[in-house]
Amino acid sequence: xxxxxxxxxxxxxxxxxxxxxxxxxxxxxxxxxxxxxxxxxxxxxxxxxxxxxxxxxxxxxxxxxxxxxxxxxxxxxxxxxxxxxxxxxxxxxxxxxxxxxxxxxxxxxxxxxxxxxxxxxxxxxxxxxxxxxxxxxxxxxxxxxxxxxxxxxxxxxxxxxxxxxxxxxxxxxxxxxxxxxxxxxxxxxxxxxxxxxxxxxxxxxxxxxxxxxxxxxxxxxxxxxxxxxxxxxxxxxxxxxxxxxxxxxxxxxxxxxxxxxxxxxxxxxxxxxxxxxxxxxxxxxxxxxxxxxxxxxxxxxxxxxxxxxxxxxxxxxxxxxxxxxxxxxxxxxxxxxxxxxxxxxxxxxxxxxxxxxxxxxxxxxxxxxxxxxxxxxxxxxxxxxxxxxxxxxxxxxxxxxxxxxxxxxxxxxxxxxxxxxxxxxxxxxxxxxxxxxxxxxxxxxxxxxxxxxxxxxxxxxxxxxxxxxxxxxxxxxxxxxxxxxxxxxxxxxxxxxxxxxxxxxxxxxxxxxxxxxxxxxxxxxxxxxxxxxxxxxxxxxxxxxxxxxxxxxxxxxxxxxxxxxxxxxxxxxxxxxxxxxxxxxxxxxxxxxxxxxxxxxxxxxxxxxxxxxxxxxxxxxxxxxxxxxxxxxxxxxxxxxxxxxxxxxxxxxxxxxx
Numbered sequence: 084x085x086x087x088x089x090x091x092x093x094x095x096x097x098x099x100x101x102x103x104x105x106x107x108x109x110x111x112x113x114x115x116x117x118x119x120x121x122x123x124x125x126x127x128x129x130x131x132x133x134x135x136x137x138x139x140x141x142x143x144x145x146x147x148x149x150x151x152x153x154x155x156x157x158x159x160x161x162x163x164x165x166x167x168x169x170x171x172x173x174x175x176x177x178x179x180x181x182x183x184x185x186x187x188x189x190x191x192x193x194x195x196x197x198x199x200x201x202x203x204x205x206x207x208x209x210x211x212x213x214x215x216x217x218x219x220x221x222x223x224x225x226x227x228x229x230x231x232x233x234x235x236x237x238x239x240x241x242x243x244x245x246x247x248x249x250x251x252x253x254x255x256x257x258x259x260x261x262x263x264x265x266x267x268x269x270x271x272x273x274x275x276x277x278x279x280x281x282x283x284x285x286x287x288x289x290x291x292x293x294x295x296x297x298x299x300x301x302x303x304x305x306x307x308x309x310x311x312x313x314x315x316x317x318x319x320x321x322x323x324x325x326x327x328x329x330x331x332x333x334x335x336x337x338x339x340x341x342x343x344x345x346x347x348x349x350x351x352x353x354x355x356x357x358x359x360x361x362x363x364x365x366x367x368x369x370x371x372x373x374x375x376x377x378x379x380x381x382x383x384x385x386x387x388x389x390x391x392x393x394x395x396x397x398x399x400x401x402x403x404x405x406x407x408x409x410x411x412x413x414x415x416x417x418x419x420x421x422x423x424x425x426x427x428x429x430x431x432x433x434x435x436x437x438x439x440x441x442x443x444x445x446x447x448x449x450x451x452x453x454x455x456x457x458x459x460x461x462x463x464x465x466x467x468x469x470x471x472x473x474x475x476x477x478x479x480x481x482x483x484x485x486x487x488x489x490x491x492x493x494x495x496x497x498x499x500x501x502x503x504x505x506x507x508x509x510x511x512x513x514x515x516x517x518x519x520x521x522x523x524x525x526x527x528x529x530x531x532x533x534x535x536x537x538x539x540x541x542x543x544x545x546x547x548x549x550x551x552x553x554x555x556x557x558x559x560x561x562x563x564x565x566x567x568x569x570x571x572x573x574x575x576x577x578x579x580x581x582x583x584x585x586x587x588x589x590x591x592x593x594x595x596x597x598x599x600x601x602x603x604x605x606x607x608x609x610x611x612x613x614x615x616x617x618x619x620x621x622x623x624x625x626x627x628x629x630x631x632x633x634x635x636x637x638x639x640x641x642x643x644x645x646x647x648x649x650x651x652x653x654x655x656x657x658x659x660x661x662x663x664x665x666x667x668x669x670x671x672x673x674x675x676x677x678x679x680x681x682x683x684x685x686x687x688x689x690x691x692x693x694x695x696x697x698x699x700x701x702x703x704x705x706x707x708x709x710x711x712x713x714x715x716x717x718x719x720x721x722x723x724x725x726x727x728x729x730x731x732x733x734x735x736x737x738x739x740x741x
Contacts, residue, residue: 113144118160119178126153131177134166135585137618138593184396184403188440191394191415195448198418205455211411212422218410219377219419228340228534233259237348238512238521246501247271248303254319254512255341255348258534260525263341264319264512265290265312268303269354277307277359277490278349280382282314282342282375284366284390285399286474289318291507298479300502305483305492308355310345314338314367315401322517324528327546327576332404333528333535342375350381358383359490363482365389365431365474370402370416377419384489385420386429388478393417393445395437417445424449425458429485431478434468442466549579556646560639567634574634575643578627578686582619586689589615609696616688624687641679647686651698652678659705662723663714670712674705 116136123130125148141147147159157168157176165181186194202208220226233256240252249269254262270276279302283290290311299309313320315337316329328334342362349355361384364372369390376385393415396403408414420428430446432438441464450459465481479499487494513520525531528547553575562568591611599606606614631640645652652675659674660666666674681701685694706716 110142111144111146112140112142115139115141115160115164118144118148122148122153122156122160125150126156127174128153129175131171131175132620133177133179134161134164135588137589139164182398184398184408185437186394188394188444191392191417191440192444194413194415195393195417195444198414199448199451202455208452208455214411215414215419215422216377219374219407219414222407222410223339223374223378223405224336225339225378228258228336229343231259231534232257232340232344238262240512243505243509244271245300245503246304247496248300248502250300250505250510252510252512255344257337257340257344258531260523260530261323261337262319262512262520262524263312263315263345265310265345266299266510267349268299268309268311270303270306270308272306274354275356276354277361277486277492278355279307279309279361279363279486280342280346280349280375281309281311282338282362282364282368282371283311283317284364284368284474285314286366288507289313291318291510293504294474294479296504297499297502298474298482301479301483301497301499302486302492304496304498304501305487305494306496307359307361307486307490307492308349308352310349312341312345315341319511319513319517322513322520323525324531325547325550327543327550328528330400330546331543332400333531334399334401335404335407338371338401339374339378342371343379346375346379346381357381361385361486361490363388363486365478366472367397367399367402370397373416373420374407376423382423382426384427384429384486385423386431386482386485387420388431388474388482389433389436389438389472391416391420391430391432391445392437392440393448394440417448420445421449421452424453425456425461427485427489428453428462429481430462430464431481432464432466433470433472433478434466435471439468545583546580549583550576553579556643559646560635560642571631571634571643574627574630578623581623582616582687582689585619585623586612586616589618591615609692612690613688613693613696616693619687627686628683644682644686648682648694648698649691651685651694652682655698655702662719663709670709673708677701677705677708 114136116139118141119130119136122128141160141163144160147156149155149159153176154168154170157178161167161178166178167181168176168178171177202211235256237253237255243250248271251267251269252264253267254264256262281299283295286292286295288295290313295311299311302309314329315334316324316326316331321329346360350357350360360382362372362375362382363386364370365388367390369387372385372387373391376382390397396408396416407419408416420430428449430438430441430449432441446462446464449462453459453462463485465478467477470477476499480497483492483494483497486492487497508515513524517524517526520526528543550572553572556575557568557572560568560571562571591608594606594611594614596611597606598604599610628640631643635643655678656671656675660671663670678698678701681698685697688694688697709716709719
């Protein structure tokens with residue numbers, strides 16, 4: 084077997100030859116990576132790569148560069164590959180794949196100008212709104228799913244009593260066997276209460292985190308019944324469908340269905356004032372907030388937090404997986420939020436994420452639409468220019484003030500210190516591991532395939548398989564700290580997915596055929612696949628290993644690496660001990676070190692054939708070491724084989740005598 088570094092060097096020579104072959108008459112083609120390196124030097128900027136440039140050749144390369152503009156040059160160079168750049172500071176640009184859900188502030192400004200040209204008064208806006216209401220539902224694919232819902236009472240836990248409020252867990256069956264779980268925070272006062280539905284966002288810890296409980300408990304103390312619930316594929320939902328299910332367009336539809344189903348149930352309660360129905364969430368929960376108001380007119384006040392923009396639809400498939408933004412010829416979240424006019428709307432924004440444009444871009448637009456109803460004062464913005472993307476105290480305070488004003492809540496009850504922060508285990512409906520889940524509950528995303536286009540979720544099925552593998556590997560460590568276990572599981576899953584994606588995107592056919600200059604033999608398919616996969620960015624490996632060593636003991640790290648390589652280190656080491664029974668301590672340590680190097684290198688390859696090939700390279704090193712150390716490996720191996728054959732023959736003869 085050829086050493087890996089030499090294989091890669093040979094591949095580079097062959098790839099260069101292939102690239103030159105493409106530089107035919109008048110094409111002026113150059114490797115994309117070389118062109119970007121030139122731009123970096125020419126304009127004295129730093130380019131951070133989140134793209135794959137391996138094997139990519141740019142035609143008319145130098146003619147795309149504009150000597151007067153780095154940004155025009157980057158646009159021209161990246162566009163043929165569906166790549167883009169994001170300016171991070173005056174000298175730094177991050178190169179990324181095209182994101183259909185994310186645009187620029189300038190794009191948002193142009194889109195809002197286009198939209199405003201479509202309606203100049205209340206009558207024309209109402210026509211537009213009617214179109215949006217119908218097409219958003221259609222693009223989302225909501226109604227067909229809603230028609231299949233289970234209409235039943237939720238499973239409710241015992242009520243837990245605290246200072247000024249109570250908490251009760253619920254599990255509401257939506258589709259057959261599929262549950263949405265959450266908590267209901269209720270004031271301890273009698274009478275009719277306002278209702279605030281609170282879809283969760285992508286903040287770490289989900290709905291169980293401290294600031295979420297503080298907001299729910301405080302609003303309940305002030306006089307509102309608040310309901311929060313898991314994202315699809317998060318929290319208890321992950322026990323049913325797996326975490327990878329969240330990163331699917333199915334999540335976009337199911338989360339909307341869950342929010343509306345919870346609203347339906349809550350409005351059957353006698354303690355709810357149907358004239359005071361709010362919705363409030365942050366980040367991805369803010370995106371859901373806007374979508375829910377566009378889908379259902381029963382909401383009377385809304386407060387999306389650190390989410391609303393005219394140029395960003397949400398970075399997760401649970402926010403933008405379905406083509407809602409294509410409704411009625413094209414829309415965005417700002418226009419969907421405008422559909423809420425003239426009812427009270429609070430938009431909370433900050434200066435360090437995509438909502439930085441709200442005061443100068445989205446707010447004036449919303450005020451204009453609200454102005455059609457003489458209600459421009461009903462849309463307000465709390466902008467926090469020095470803050471970033473979170474649901475911190477200033478954001479929560481803005482929410483408290485807003486709902487206190489529009490729902491006549493008791494602001495004197497605002498005291499987050501009065502809220503009891505519960506451990507997440509107490510907030511589960513089905514126990515830590517789903518042990519209390521009904522027998523009829525589904526436990527696989529596959530069970531939902533009947534509701535969706537199966538072909539659309541082929542990638543997701545692979546993701547779920549990798550997620551399950553990562554979870555099983557980490558479970559074998561029996562870690563006591565669940566936060567660490569969750570982090571390591573995600574770390575391994577991300578690495579497995581990166582290895583898979585690189586392997587699938589760079590098949591052996593991307594490496595040219597030909598004679599290997601080191602052996603004179605044709606490159607085999609296996610050698611070509613090793614070369615292709617060895618070009619995966621080293622950051623993928625480094626991130627995994629640094630994360631593992633930060634979170635685990637060295638023994639635990641080795642246990643995970645053994646899972647990747649199905650225990651090849653121990654198996655191969657035992658083989659050497661059998662072949663060379665008198666290995667010295669130094670020889671054993673040297674061989675073990677080589678095998679551990681093989682193991683760490685092999686984790687970046689997808690197939691077992693590749694992993695075995697990597698180990699074969701290091702076995703050659705081990706055998707060369709033994710030869711150089713006075714051993715005769717060939718004779719030792721022959722003697723071992725002869726011994727095994729003799730033992731088998733003796734065993735067979737003994738069996739025949741019996």
